[in-house]
Amino acid sequence: DAGVTQSPTHLIKTRGQQVTLRCSPKSGHDTVSWYQQALGQGPQFIFQYYEEEERQRGNFPDRFSGHQFPNYSSELNVNALLLGDSALYLCASILRGGSNYETQYFGPGTRLLVL
Amino acid sequence: GDSVTQMEGPVTLSEEAFLTINCTYTATGYPSLFWYVQYPGEGLQLLLKATKADDKGSNKGFEATYRKETTSFHLEKGSVQVSDSAVYFCARQETSGSRLTFGEGTQLTVNP
Numbered sequence: 001d002a003g004v005t006q007s008p009t010h011l012i013k014t015r016g017q018q019v020t021l022r023c024s025p026k027s028g029h030d031t032v033s034w035y036q037q038a039l040g041q042g043p044q045f046i047f048q049y050y051e052e053e054e055r056q057r058g059n060f061p062d063r064f065s066g067h068q069f070p071n072y073s074s075e076l077n078v079n080a081l082l083l084g085d086s087a088l089y090l091c092a093s094i095l096r097g098g099s100n101y102e103t104q105y106f107g108p109g110t111r112l113l114v115l
Numbered sequence: 116g117d118s119v120t121q122m123e124g125p126v127t128l129s130e131e132a133f134l135t136i137n138c139t140y141t142a143t144g145y146p147s148l149f150w151y152v153q154y155p156g157e158g159l160q161l162l163l164k165a166t167k168a169d170d171k172g173s174n175k176g177f178e179a180t181y182r183k184e185t186t187s188f189h190l191e192k193g194s195v196q197v198s199d200s201a202v203y204f205c206a207r208q209e210t211s212g213s214r215l216t217f218g219e220g221t222q223l224t225v226n227p
Contacts, residue, residue, distance in 0.1 A: 035215075042218055048214065090159065102147045102211040103164065109158045
């Protein structure tokens with residue numbers, strides 16, 4: 001049973017560039033959430049995708065956007081990178097309506113460094 | 116808004132000591148409560164959860180009880196091991212499947 005996978009594992013970008021992070025949910029899961037975890041802090045919710053639409057959004061600027069594909073995988077895009085975007089980006093998946101619906105399963109994360 | 120407050124860290128204990136990490140949450144609605152653990156260089160792993168008042172979550176010797184009257188969900192373990200060294204996050208979720216709101220995390224170091 002494949003868990004949540006994310007790619008790449010590490011990434012280095014410079015200010016002003018754009019980045020795309022990818023997530024494949026746990027097998028059978030249809031909903032993906034993205035979180036940003038700055039160093040030494042708890043994860044902050046960015047947004048959640050279900051049925052290829054953004055369903056919930058946290059307090060992040062429009063520079064952060066996403067997409068969900070028909071196979072339920074998802075991308076997180078960040079434009080015009082700032083130094084403060086350096087963080088661990090975590091993807092979590094759930095099966096909407098499943099018996100364990102409240103539990104989100106996390107991937108290993110993508111560590112982004114903006115120079 | 117929704118929030119979770121964890122005791123400030125870091126926490127350093129000797130092996131076999133008793134562990135308590137305090138967590139309180141804002142009292143709006145009837146959230147589900149979680150403890151997640153993060154080992155160095157890794158993502159988050161669910162440690163335990165409770166979905167309603169007075170429920171006790173337990174896993175790997177860790178326990179936490181959902182206390183509505185004190186809006187708390189403190190994590191306890193009777194005898195910690197070196198392998199328990201990690202960062203522990205308390206989290207709340209307003210409705211099933213919705214966003215998680217995390218505390219700041221508590222770094223635990225267990226020395227042999």
